[in-house]
Amino acid sequence: MSYKTIVVHLDMSRHAHPRLEVALRLAKQFGAHLTGLFAVFSPDPRSLYVMSGTADYYATHEALRDERRGALERLFHAELKRAEVAGEWIAVDDTASLAVPRRARCADLVIAGQHDPHDPESYVGDHFPENLVMSAGRPVLLVPYVRTAASTGTHVVVAWDGSREATRAVHDALPFMRMADITTVVTVNGAFAEPGPRIPGADIATLIARHGVNVETKDIYAGVGASVDGTLLSEISGLGADLLVMGGYGHARWQELVMGGVTCSILESMTVAVLMSH
Incomplete structure (x- = not known):
């Protein structure tokens, strides 16, 4: 593709x-x-x-x-x-x-x-x-209207939580990942706990690697009082990434619009390009 x-x-x-x-x-x-x-x-x-x-x-x-x-x-x-x-x-x-x-x-x-x-x-x-x-x-x-990166897709970060929406986004973003220098699959605070001793995100990283992508995994912890979206954006900044790949609206859309959620927060606070799929 x-x-x-x-x-x-x-x-x-x-x-x-x-x-x-x-x-x-x-x-x-x-x-x-x-x-x-x-x-x-x-x-x-x-x-x-x-x-x-x-x-x-x-x-x-x-x-x-x-x-x-x-x-x-x-x-x-x-x-x-x-x-x-x-x-x-x-x-x-x-x-x-x-x-x-x-x-x-x-x-x-x-x-x-x-x-x-x-x-x-x-x-x-x-x-x-x-x-x-x-x-x-x-x-x-x-x-984003405020851009902090001159490029798009040199270093890709995948926000992985194991959801259907995240899976869709990973496959939709494969053309970017094939051309990227590196792709980092990030899980926040054990958001996706795979059975057994495997590293979170390891299975999807294996799939991505089979497409010829240079991929790594990273499991990060959102501290007490920290939000998932804030932790994720901070990690992107620290890695110097220029593209975030994530599923959009893993919860009901009305629930996120009324009560807030990661999708809404990213759309408000993004500083690098974001590829979303639903």
Whole structure:
């Protein structure tokens, strides 16, 4: 398996260009066809006309979106040519929460961005990254708005807990792991206790190694009062890793959204790219 069709979600946020650069680099690396999918949040004009003083907002927003879309489309084609990558540009009027998962289902990998609370243009829908992970049916590579790594996939960390979602993510991320210098399978606080004296994560590491991956295992302990997600992110920083692979929503999604969970915390606090599968 390899990634031969990649879709990157583009919008009007200041992170669209850096996200495109990541997508171009990966498309070049894997010899993939790259689709740039432009989808943004568009307010319903019917709801604005009932609000005093907002009648002109929709027209102004539309004009601004058309201007930025044109500039981004020109940049996309120029960058495709420069990188010598095959691709296409698609702009849709549907909401991103519907359009991106639909297009992603005909791709090997979909690339999207983490929500940036400091950039209103990064908002394309409520819980967009979470909905994409749950509904795409394909691996989702989420690019953080604060990047601490210039590369993606040189050192891969697999967050392993033995769940169905983690298993799916491991197999979906094999193309990255084959090209990585090293992959570290991390279990936190004995989260996955295999029977007998075997090292946690040893069996999945053996499977990964049979695909020609340089892999190691590491079992770490979250101290008293420490969270699994915080411990995991600290370990990633210490290892100098630039890609986290994990299953998304091992618990019910409503439970994590309401009560919190590792998936939600990682989506809020990530500083390296995260490949999630559900």
